[in-house]
Amino acid sequence: MDSVYSDIDSNSCDFFPHTDDEDSRGSLCPASPDSSPEPEQQQQKKRRRGRARSEATVQVVKKNRRLKANDRERNRMHNLNDALDALRGVLPAFPDETKLTKIETLRFAHNYIWALSETIRIADLQAGKSSSAPLLLSSACLAEVPSPGSDACSWSSSRSSSSCSPAYCASSPGSPAAPEDYSYLQPDALFGVRGFVPGVY
DNA sequence: TAGGCCATCTGGTCCT
């Protein structure tokens, strides 16, 4: 097995066995700040030693760096997927138990949060309380969420629907359903996430 | 077989 750094070890300074491309060659062996100026011949010698890495070694070093970056990127995406799984875990389950896709999960979560907020708001109104208080989700409100399985409503899942679709009206969304009932809290109604056709579920 | 979803790789950009 050929050592990645064999070339470096034999040709560059021991303190900076470093890895970079052509641009950084000049910094391979920095002179100590307090060192007095050296003869031109010695300086040239050092420059030559710093320059002596082969092209193949540079390629190998770059490849290693790429592999490392790939590994980090993989871990990053795994973390992202773990977070999505956690999010799926706290959302109401679908009747057919099929796993939500990533985009479906995000849209469902968005709608779910909106619906829970609506629930709180309506509950507050019905209780004769002021609705000016900030909306906070509580376990009592979560208990309002009915079990899955009802008529589906549908909304366009197109990306251009950010302005008026209930799914995207986060601050003060227009109600996707009659404000007096809670049917919109049911999973099917929450999304249209799968482009559900009414009556299919 | 086409289309959707996904994982991975990759190069660019931004941030610390």
Add this chain to the structure above:
DNA sequence: AGGACCAGATGGCCTA
């Protein structure tokens, strides 16, 4: 300088 983040490309798998 190195890591995080992002978006495009690519190929595999699955389903209608």
